[in-house]
Amino acid sequence: MMTAGDVTPEAEAMRKEFALERYRYILQQIHAVNENGYRFLAIYQTLATTLVGAALALFVGYRKWGVEPDTARGGIIGLLSLTTVVAAFTVTQIVVGTLAWLDYRNEECDITDQMVAPGFRERPKPGNLFRWYETYVLTFILVSIITMWSLAGLLLLPKVR
Structure with a gap:
């Protein structure tokens, strides 16, 4: 007679198979x-390069094209603002992706703790932030946006007269 705590070999095999499939899914999600x-x-780099290039083209050609200085200034600011929106979207996606990655890694650790041995897979540490490429991508994006607005404010916009 089996008690409530007993598990049949079939149920144990099914539990292990389910854990293995879940583990595979988690690894696939981490990769994604x-x-x-x-x-x-890549999207940020492409759009930022295109939008900033368009702003520079407007700055260089607005007189030849017969565009009023106020309109050119507004166009430059609009293109740089759009670049900033693209940067904000990219930063948001990277932060959300990082949070999802942390969640999947913790779930991976939970499964390996149960199925292999406690501590088999070390949990991610926020102190390793400087080892994550996302940190440097976010830094690059922020520095590029600050540089873009600084150069536009110092060099481009004052010369649109």
């Missing part, structure tokens, strides 16, 4: 989150 970070960086 990592890949998405690179995709968002």
Whole structure:
């Protein structure tokens, strides 16, 4: 006669198979989150380069094109603002991806603690923030946006007369 705490061999095998499938899914999701970070960086680089290039083209050609200085200034500010929105979107996606990655890694550790041995897989430490590429991607984006606005305010906009 089995008690409530007893588990049949079939149930134990099914539990292990389910844990293995969940573990595979978690690893796949971790990989997808990592890949998405690179995709968002590529999108940011492409759009930022295009939008800033358009702002510079407007700055260089507004007189030849017969565009009023106030309109050119507004266009430059609009293009730089759009670049900032793209940067904010990218930063948001990277932060959300990092939080999802942390959640999946903790779930991975939970499964390995149960199925292999406690402490088999070390949990992520926020102190390792400086080892994560996301930290440097976010820093790059923030520095590029600050540099873009600084150069526009110091060099471009004052010369649009």
